[in-house]
Amino acid sequence: MNLYVDQELCIACGSCIALCPEVYDWNGSGKADVIAEITAELKDSAVEAKDICPTDAIIEE
């Protein structure tokens, strides 16, 4: 699984980072970014964070 954060859609609410800090973190532009490979171990919480993003900025590719 490969996820990325659409920088135009992210409103920097911090929800994904709070829920799954192993995968999401702030970048230099003050938006969220995917910072780690989505391993099997991290997949459930990474997807949960994707699902709670208020602007659907976390995209699966």
Ligand code: SF4
């Ligand atoms: S939950 Fe969505 S809008 Fe909020 S910081 Fe993460 S990617 Fe950005």
